[in-house]
Amino acid sequence: MNNTKSGPKFKLILILAAVVLAVGGYFLLRDTDPPALSLLPNVGRVSPDTVLTLKAEDLGLGLKDLEVRLVQKGKRTGLLAKDFAQGEIRFSTDLTLSGTEILEGPFEIEIEARDRSLYPLGQAGRSRLVRNLVLDATPPRISVESGQHNLNQGGSGLVVYKSDEDLGRTGVLVGERFFPGYRQTGDKDQNRVYACLFAMPYDTPPAEFNPRIVARDLAGNERLRAIPVHANARAFRLSKINVSDQFLEQKMPEFRKFFPNAPSLLDVFLKVNRELRVENRARLKEIGLDTSPTPMWEGPFLRLPNSATMAGFGDRREYLSQGKMIDEQTHLGIDLASVKNAPIPAANNGMVVHTGYLGIYGDALIIDHGLGLQSLYAHLSETAVNNGDNVSQGQIIGRTGVSGLAGGDHLHFGILVSGLPVQPREWWDATWMRNNVDGKLGR
Numbered sequence: 001m002n003n004t005k006s007g008p009k010f011k012l013i014l015i016l017a018a019v020v021l022a023v024g025g026y027f028l029l030r031d032t033d034p035p036a037l038s039l040l041p042n043v044g045r046v047s048p049d050t051v052l053t054l055k056a057e058d059l060g061l062g063l064k065d066l067e068v069r070l071v072q073k074g075k076r077t078g079l080l081a082k083d084f085a086q087g088e089i090r091f092s093t094d095l096t097l098s099g100t101e102i103l104e105g106p107f108e109i110e111i112e113a114r115d116r117s118l119y120p121l122g123q124a125g126r127s128r129l130v131r132n133l134v135l136d137a138t139p140p141r142i143s144v145e146s147g148q149h150n151l152n153q154g155g156s157g158l159v160v161y162k163s164d165e166d167l168g169r170t171g172v173l174v175g176e177r178f179f180p181g182y183r184q185t186g187d188k189d190q191n192r193v194y195a196c197l198f199a200m201p202y203d204t205p206p207a208e209f210n211p212r213i214v215a216r217d218l219a220g221n222e223r224l225r226a227i228p229v230h231a232n233a234r235a236f237r238l239s240k241i242n243v244s245d246q247f248l249e250q251k252m253p254e255f256r257k258f259f260p261n262a263p264s265l266l267d268v269f270l271k272v273n274r275e276l277r278v279e280n281r282a283r284l285k286e287i288g289l290d291t292s293p294t295p296m297w298e299g300p301f302l303r304l305p306n307s308a309t310m311a312g313f314g315d316r317r318e319y320l321s322q323g324k325m326i327d328e329q330t331h332l333g334i335d336l337a338s339v340k341n342a343p344i345p346a347a348n349n350g351m352v353v354h355t356g357y358l359g360i361y362g363d364a365l366i367i368d369h370g371l372g373l374q375s376l377y378a379h380l381s382e383t384a385v386n387n388g389d390n391v392s393q394g395q396i397i398g399r400t401g402v403s404g405l406a407g408g409d410h411l412h413f414g415i416l417v418s419g420l421p422v423q424p425r426e427w428w429d430a431t432w433m434r435n436n437v438d439g440k441l442g443r
């Protein structure tokens with residue numbers, strides 16, 4: 001008797017097969033979420049070199065395939081087609097339009113992806129993402145509106161320029177240094193006028209000084225344009241400073257907390273003079289970005305009244321200990337000494353953007369005057385204003401003192417252009433200001 005087909009063994013096989021199908025089917029069908037797609041940037045203007053980052057993800061059964069197409073004026077072109085043999089869960093790639101036939105103007109980018117769930121069972125496993133972008137392949141056109149850029153080594157300059165389109169990052173590049181430019185309000189859309197205060201850094205001789213306007217449009221196309229300048233060399237003084245034991249014992253305890261492991265007070269001093277100085281100057285650069293896009297100053301800046309100049313801007317300082325040179329730095333402000341705890345007037349109208357301890361500068365104040373121009377008051381014994389206060393020229397903002405790296409009571413007065421210290425004397429000089437700054441701004 002052939003009993004096999006109806007025997008219990010066969011029934012068991014049938015049941016097992018049904019279970020395997022059910023379980024397998026469940027695993028194939030349970031992936032009810034289609035792939036997640038994203039594209040960045042996904043709006044606005046792009047250049048041929050703009051990197052478009054595409055991401056696809058399917059946490060269920062994984063990705064099956066993906067296609068990217070560009071659509072312009074009804075014409076479709078493929079940009080990428082990909083099959084995922086391994087059923088990858090995640091896929092990410094960077095795309096650009098360079099080498100494609102997309103013309104300047106609007107276009108669509110269309111992304112489609114499928115996951116590995118069973119087909120054809122509706123659209124559950126399929127995703128589509130469409131984004132509208134605009135291709136802009138032309139860098140902005142820049143015209144320099146201001147004439148006569150005469151700069152002194154360590155000094156400041158202003159350039160006014162127009163752009164034929166809206167700009168993202170713009171300003172003046174001097175070597176590695178970047179000075180942001182600011183769009184002037186009140187100008188009409190067709191007249192995109194930008195003003196940029198920049199500097200001929202104290203450490204840049206005329207032969208190496210090649211300032212260039214950098215203008216990047218909203219798509220990322222960049223134009224570099226040289227500024228015609230007349231650059232004057234300046235010689236800076238050499239001064240020698242004796243670092244006495246008395247000075248170390250008096251001043252270094254204040255700085256001990258920054259360098260607890262320095263073996264001696266002299267080591268603390270060297271670390272303060274080198275490392276802390278670099279750190280504090282980097283902070284000035286950050287504060288320099290906290291500025292009004294339009295000028296707030298009125299006329300020349302004030303100098304601390306009835307004061308003697310104790311040290312100049314750009315002084316090269318050699319530090320001596322027991323007759324030996326132990327360090328070398330450049331002094332980037334003007335030291336003014338008056339009576340002890342002398343009241344300090346605000347050098348010009350502006351807004352307080354820093355109050356408080358600032359390393360070598362001790363208790364310090366920074367006033368923003370707009371366009372990245374700021375004045376710094378260091379070694380104070382007292383501060384009479386708060387962050388965010390608007391101050392007017394002549395208003396008493398604090399008192400001189402000895403805080404920070406100061407041997408005796410004085411004011412270290414600095415002028416900063418986007419955080420870079422520049423020669424303050426120019427800003428005390430009404431004629432210089434008219435010819436080089438205010439005249440160009442039409443003020």
Ligand SMILES: [Zn+2]
Pocket residue numbers: 311331333334335411412413
């Ligand atoms: Zn100083």
